[in-house]
Amino acid sequence: xxxxxxxxVSLPYPSTWEVQASFGGRPSSLGTLVINNVSGNRVSGAxxxxxxxxxxxxFWNENTRQFWFxxxxxxxxxxxxxxxxxxxxxxxxxxxxxxxxxxxxIRAGETGTWTATTNMRMR
Numbered sequence: 001x002x003x004x005x006x007x008x009v010s011l012p013y014p015s016t017w018e019v020q021a022s023f024g025g026r027p028s029s030l031g032t033l034v035i036n037n038v039s040g041n042r043v044s045g046a047x048x049x050x051x052x053x054x055x056x057x058x059f060w061n062e063n064t065r066q067f068w069f070x071x072x073x074x075x076x077x078x079x080x081x082x083x084x085x086x087x088x089x090x091x092x093x094x095x096x097x098x099x100x101x102x103x104x105x106i107r108a109g110e111t112g113t114w115t116a117t118t119n120m121r122m123r
Contacts, residue, residue: 023112
């Protein structure tokens with residue numbers, strides 16, 4: 001990237017992400033996050049750590065690259081980072097943050113971390 005060149009990066013949608021959540025330092029859950037729509041600062045999609053997808057609603061702050069969303073079982077907050085790989089024409093996205101489990105989850109009250117990754121073709 002040339003000096004002074006600015007790359008604007010937004011939360012990609014529609015997109016499918018691999019998610020890993022950890023509690024107590026132990027990786028415990030692997031899942032899938034789907035972002036269907038980003039309209040202004042509102043985000044909609046679904047998440048699955050089992051077989052069924054559960055709807056999510058959230059918020060995206062373009063300026064700070066902060067992302068918050070909730071499912072009926074957990075609240076997630078994170079930050080978006082990216083890295084371009086021009087040799088293979090991919091942009092690698094990473095969402096990373098904290099998760100708090102809610103009732104009716106069997107892990108209600110537990111907190112942990114989560115990481116989600118996806119790749120998209122560079123334009």
